[in-house]
Amino acid sequence: MPQTQQRYTSQHQLAFSERVKTGLKQWVEVFPFLILGLIGTGVFVIYPLMKGIVMSFQDYSVIPGAENPFVGLANYKKAFSDPAFGYAVRNTILNTVVTVPINWFLGLFFAVLINLQFVKFKITFRTVYYLPIVTSWIVVAFLFKYLFAGGEGGVVNYGLMNLGIIDRPIGWLQNQWTAMVVIWLFHIWKTVGWVLVVYLAALQGIPRHLYEAAAIDGANGIQQFRNVIIPTIKPVTLFVVIQLIMGAFNIFPQVYFLTNGGPMGQTEVLQSMIYKEAFNNFNFGYSSALSVMMGLTIFIVTWSQQKQFGKQRFL
C-alpha cells in the first residue's frame, strides 16, 4: 500500500511540474498580446473599482498626503438620513418602472410594423428612428429644454394651447412632476431607436419559410404574430429587457443636463447625485458609498442573466 501511494504522489508531482512548465510557456506566448490590455483594465477599471469600495469606508480627501481615516459604515448610514438620497432612489426606480415597458413596447411595435412585407424605405425609417441615439446627450438636452420651455413661446406649450388641451402655459421644468415627465420622455426618445434596431435585426433573421408555412396553414396576421414572431424573438427580448433595465437604472445625463436635479433636488437620480457629491461637494467617501450600493443593486438585479451575458451580447 505505501508503495503505491508513493508512486502515485511522484506521478502527481511530475504532472504538476509539467503543468507549470506548459502553463509558463503558454503565458510567454500570449504575454506580448495580452499585457497592455491587462494593464489598462487593471489600472483604469479593476483598481478603481476596488479603490472605490475602500474609499466608501473612508473620510477621503483627494489632496496628496492627506490622511484618509476609516470611518466604518458612517458613509452608508449617512445616505439613509439624507433626503436627497431618498429622492434619488425614488426617481431612479420610477424611471425604470415607467420607461422600460414603454420603450420595449414602442420598439417592438414599430419594428414589427416596419418589418411588414409591403413597407418600403425600411432602411430610411430605421435611420430616422435611430438618429437620437447618435446625437450628443447635451444637444438633446438643449433641444428638450427648448421645446419644453415655459411660457407661451415654448413649442410644446404653444402646440397644446392651440389644440385647446391646456389654457395656460406649463412651466415644465419648474415643477417636480412635470419635470419628471420631460425626463422620461427624453429617456424614451433617446433609447427607443435602439430597441427598434435590435428587434428589426431579429425579425429579419426569421426565415421566410416560417411565414409561408403559417400562411399555408391559414394563419391570419395576429396568429402569425403569436405563433411565428413571438417564439423567435423570445431570447432577444430577454436581452433587450435586461439592457433596458440597466440603461434606465443608469440614467444620468438625462437628468444632469436637463434639470441638474432641480427643482430643489426633487428630480435627482443616483448617478447624478454620485457625480455631484464627488466633483461638486468633494465628498468622495460618501459618493463611493452610494456607488457601491448602486453597483450591488444592479449586480443583484441582473445576477440571473449574467452567466448568459457573454453569449447574449452577439445577436
Add this chain to the structure above:
Amino acid sequence: MVKTSLHWQIIIYATIILGAAVFILPFIYMILTTFISSSYSLPRPAEVLSVVPNLDNYIAVWTKEKFSRYFMNSLLVAGVALVFGLFLGALTAYSFVRFEFPGKEFLFRTFLFTMMIPLVLAIVPQFTVINSLGLVNTYLGLWLIYVGGGVVGSTFFLRGFFQSIPKSLEESVLIDGGGNWRIFWNIYLPLSRPALGTLAIFSFAGTWDEYFVALAIIKDEALRTLPIALMMFQGKYASNWGWIFAASIIVILPVMIIYIIFQKKFVQGGINEGSVKG
C-alpha cells in the same frame, strides 16, 4: 404571405410616418432656430417657421467663439483614443481567442464582471490615478482613461467575430514561417474589418461626446473638448438659442454624417447606447 388590405396599409404607413415625425421634427425645428439672428428671448414658433436660411450664426460660433479650436481638440482626442483603443481591443480579443493559458477563464470572468458595474463608480478613483501620475489637465491623462477603460468593451465586441475566423486560414501563414504576429496582422485584422469599422464608429462617437471624464481631467480653456465647450457656451448665452443650436449642430454633424454613410454596413452588436459607458 398574409395579404394586407389597402386601408390597413395606409393606417400602418401613417403610424410609421407619425413615429418618424416625432424623431425628425425636433431636429428640423432646431435647424430652423439656428437661422434666427441673435435673439435674447425665446423665439416664437411663428418666427422660427418663417426664418430665412443663412449661416451667420455658424460663422460667429465657428470663428469668434472659437469652436474651430474646440473642434480640432475633440478631433485629436477622439482620433487618438480611437486608434489606440481599437488596436488594444483587437490585441486583447486575439489573446483570448487564439491562445490557451492558465487563468484565462478567471480573467475572462473578471472582465465580464466589470461590465456589470456602472462606470461612474470608477470615475473618482480613475481621477486619483491620473492625479498621482501628474497627468491632470493633459490629453495623455484623458487618453489613458478612454483607452484603458474601453478595453473590456471592445474585447467583448471583437471576440465574437474573431471566434468565427476559421483556424485553417492560419496554416498558410505558419507554412511561410510566420508566427502569431503575422497571423494577427495578415488574417485576424483584415478579416474582421466590418467589425473593426463598427467598433471604430462607436468608439469615436463615444469619446467625441464624452463629458464627465473630460470635465474632471481638463482644466484649461484652450484644451476643452466640444461637449465641455458647448456646456460652458450655453451657460454664457443661455437665451441666445440661435447661437447655442448653431454650436450644437457643429458638435453633432460629424457623428451623424459618419453614421448615415456607414449605417448599412453596421454589424449588429449588443451596443447599449441607452446606458452611459464612459
